[in-house]
Amino acid sequence: MYLKRKADAFLSQWKADPDRKPLIVKGSRQIGKTESVRRFAEANYESVVEINFAEEEKYKKIIVDGYGPADIIKNISLIDPSKRFIPGKTLLFFDEITAFPELATSLKFFCIDKRFDVICSGSMLGVNYKKIESNSVGYKKDYEMFSMDFEEFLWAKGYGEAAADMLEHMRALRPFNELETDVYQSLFLDFSILGGMPAVVAEYIRKNTFEGSLDTQKQLIADYKEDIRKYASGIDQTRILNVFNRIAPQLARENKKFQISKVAPGARFRDYRGCAEWLTDAGMANACYCMEFPELPLGGNYDPDVYKLYFADTGLLVSMLDDEAQEDLRANRNLGVYKGALYENMVGEALVKQGYRLYYYKREDSTLEMDFFIRSAASLIPLEVKAKSGKTKSMRTLIDSEKYGDIRYGFKLSGNNVGYENHIYTFPYFCAFLLKRFLPTFRPEEEAE
Numbered sequence: 001m002y003l004k005r006k007a008d009a010f011l012s013q014w015k016a017d018p019d020r021k022p023l024i025v026k027g028s029r030q031i032g033k034t035e036s037v038r039r040f041a042e043a044n045y046e047s048v049v050e051i052n053f054a055e056e057e058k059y060k061k062i063i064v065d066g067y068g069p070a071d072i073i074k075n076i077s078l079i080d081p082s083k084r085f086i087p088g089k090t091l092l093f094f095d096e097i098t099a100f101p102e103l104a105t106s107l108k109f110f111c112i113d114k115r116f117d118v119i120c121s122g123s124m125l126g127v128n129y130k131k132i133e134s135n136s137v138g139y140k141k142d143y144e145m146f147s148m149d150f151e152e153f154l155w156a157k158g159y160g161e162a163a164a165d166m167l168e169h170m171r172a173l174r175p176f177n178e179l180e181t182d183v184y185q186s187l188f189l190d191f192s193i194l195g196g197m198p199a200v201v202a203e204y205i206r207k208n209t210f211e212g213s214l215d216t217q218k219q220l221i222a223d224y225k226e227d228i229r230k231y232a233s234g235i236d237q238t239r240i241l242n243v244f245n246r247i248a249p250q251l252a253r254e255n256k257k258f259q260i261s262k263v264a265p266g267a268r269f270r271d272y273r274g275c276a277e278w279l280t281d282a283g284m285a286n287a288c289y290c291m292e293f294p295e296l297p298l299g300g301n302y303d304p305d306v307y308k309l310y311f312a313d314t315g316l317l318v319s320m321l322d323d324e325a326q327e328d329l330r331a332n333r334n335l336g337v338y339k340g341a342l343y344e345n346m347v348g349e350a351l352v353k354q355g356y357r358l359y360y361y362k363r364e365d366s367t368l369e370m371d372f373f374i375r376s377a378a379s380l381i382p383l384e385v386k387a388k389s390g391k392t393k394s395m396r397t398l399i400d401s402e403k404y405g406d407i408r409y410g411f412k413l414s415g416n417n418v419g420y421e422n423h424i425y426t427f428p429y430f431c432a433f434l435l436k437r438f439l440p441t442f443r444p445e446e447e448a449e
Contacts, residue, residue, distance in 0.1 A: 001202045002039055004155045005032060007145050011040040014141065015117070022107040022118035024097075024132070027145035028283025028312065029123035029227060030220055032198040034095055036145070037119055045117070046089040049076065053103070054096035067106040069113045087115040097132065098122035098231075104132040108139040124231050124282055146283070147313045148196030149353045150188060150433045156205055157187060166431055170438050175417040176428070185415070188430035192346050195315015217319035224284050224316075232278065242267070243275040247285060247309045248320045251341035257290070257362070258309045269305070276309055286310045286348050288358035291373065294398060296380050296406045298359055298373060308360060310348045317345050340385075343429065344371055347385045347413055350432035368394045376439050378447050380406040385429075386414035392424060399423050408446035411435070 007025070014020050025033050041048040051059045058079055065071040073085050084090065092110075097103055097120040110118045120140075154162045166184070169176055176184065193210065194200050200216050225241060232240050242263045250258055260272045279285040290306040291298070311317035348358055351372060361382075362369040372383040382398050395410045399422075409423040419426040423446055431438075 001206060002035065003032070003148065003152065003198055003202060003205075005036050005145075005148070005152055007032075007036040007143070008040065010143055011036065012044075014143075015040075015044055020117065020141070021111050022120065022136070022140045024136075024140050024142050025119060025121040025145055026142060027123070028147075029223060030197055030199060031145055031147045031283075033121045033123075033145050035198070037093055037095075037121060041091045041093060041119075045091040047084040047086050048091050048093060049083045049085065050093040050095060051076070052095040053100035054098075057099075060100050060102075063102060063106065068109050069106070069116065072106055073116075085116065090115075091117045091119060094118065094120045096122050098124045101132045104136040104140075107136040111139040124227060146196070146353045148198060148201055149350065150191050150430065153191040153194075153196065153201060154187065156201055159187070163434065167434050167437060169418055170427060170431055170434060171441060173418055173420055173425070175419065181417065181428070184430045185428065188428075192314050192342070193318055195313040195318070197313060197315065200315060213315075214319055217316055221316060221320060227282065231282070236275070236278070239263075239272050240275045240278050243272065243309070244279060244284065247311060248317055251308075251310070251317075251345065256308045256341065256344070258307055276307060279309070283312055286312050286352050286358055288348060288360050288372070291359050291361045294361045294370065294373065294380060294382070294404055294407060296375060298357070298375060298380070302359055308358075310345045310358075312349065312352070314342065314345045314349050317342065343413075344385050346429060347372065347383070347432045351435070354433065354436040356436070368397055370394055370398065374411075374435065374439075376442065376447070379408045379444075380404075382407060382410040384410065384412045386412060386416075395424060396422075409444055 014023055025037060027033050038048075038050070041050075053059060059076070062072050062075040062079070065075065076083055077085070094103060099122075104120070107118065107120070110116060148156070151163045154160075162184070165180075168174075190204075194204055194213055195217065197217070197220055199220075200213050203212055203216060204210065225244070228240050228244065229237050243258075246263050247258075250256065250262060258276065260267050260269045263272065276285070276287050280287045286309070288308040288310060289302040289304060291302050293301065295301060351358060351374070356374055359373045360369070360371055361373065370382045371385045374381050374383055382395055384392050384395050386392070392410070392412055395412065398404050398407045399410055409425065412424055412426045413429050413432055414426065415428065416426050417428065418431075425444070
């Protein structure tokens with residue numbers, strides 16, 4: 001079963017560009033990179049030459065004569081004479097380039113040569129990307145792929161027009177009716193429990209039940225841990241594993257700031273520096289950095305040593321709690337302090353998959369805290385996530401106080417319907433994946449003042 005992905009449209013656009021460069025598809029393991037590239041290749045090329053450097057180490061010798069396309073093609077043909085190289089009609093798909101980063105030097109020469117299209121992919125490219133980048137800078141295009149987002153899940157369930165309908169509700173500030181609310185909330189809850197890993201979603205679609213999904217998720221977690229052992233060096237393996245294993249327990253704390261001292265007995269920050277970045281680069285976690293003060297610009301106004309860590313896929317977080325957590329989330333029971341953490345993780349995941357970086361703010365006296373921030377062209381926008389429909393005291397302070405001049409209004413994501421009151425725009429959780437599409441045409445009265 002092939003599940004439609006947003007990468008499909010991107011690959012078609014890339015192919016349509018007459019000046020296309022070799023493409024590098026980045027993303028964590030098991031998110032569907034290889035399957036998407038294969039499907040695209042079969043539909044668009046007369047010949048596809050696929051090489052997986054992790055599984056076929058003999059192909060690492062193809063650069064013995066140099067990095068030029070002619071030499072590489074000659075040596076591929078020596079290893080497998082059945083592979084066909086038809087100028088203008090052939091795609092070279094180099095999979096798991098992480099196992100052979102030296103090949104990246106050849107991308108410059110393929111880019112200049114232009115006879116063959118090239119796509120490279122790899123499950124741990126974020127961790128080992130510096131060498132690939134330095135060897136091919138200026139001669140390749142990057143595309144970052146994630147596990148499925150809520151819109152892709154809706155496609156898999158047959159709701160092809162749902163996103164457009166939700167976006168129209170947001171733009172018109174028109175509440176969803178009772179039927180729409182029930183259906184979209186139920187779908188979003190299913191998606192949050194399952195996560196966006198294609199193997200999990202495909203199994204769910206085939207069976208129309210959650211049966212087996214937890215086992216698949218647990219195997220994916222085991223694979224992630226094996227990747228850490230494989231790709232992290234020396235003592236860093238243990239430290240990165242310690243951090244990975246503590247993400248879920250630390251999210252359960254009232255203070256969700258990730259504390260290295262809680263990772264292992266005697267753990268010190270200087271020994272664990274870089275572990276969170278490693279997990280983020282690997283696509284296993286999303287780091288949310290604490291702003292030094294809630295003002296623009298976002299990118300130059302945060303403390304890199306103070307952060308929260310979320311799972312890159314909420315379904316995998318749910319699977320790490322206990323075997324009954326899936327049903328608890330559906331039934332809205334027994335989650336305790338994890339409930340707020342799960343909804344924050346859902347929203348953080350949605351933001352990252354839209355291309356946002358994650359930032360939060362907590363004042364030193366702990367009297368003011370905001371879950372996330374995004375921005376429009378003119379304003380810094382606080383974004384509060386409410387597991388329940390509670391008050392937004394910190395949001396009110398940020399909007400009303402003259403100290404925070406870049407903040408004019410805020411967004412609240414909760415179980416409530418679409419609404420607006422006192423400079424706070426409320427949207428249901430299931431609309432979180434649309435924020436980046438919503439903002440360019442959003443004309444709030446606060447920015448007209």
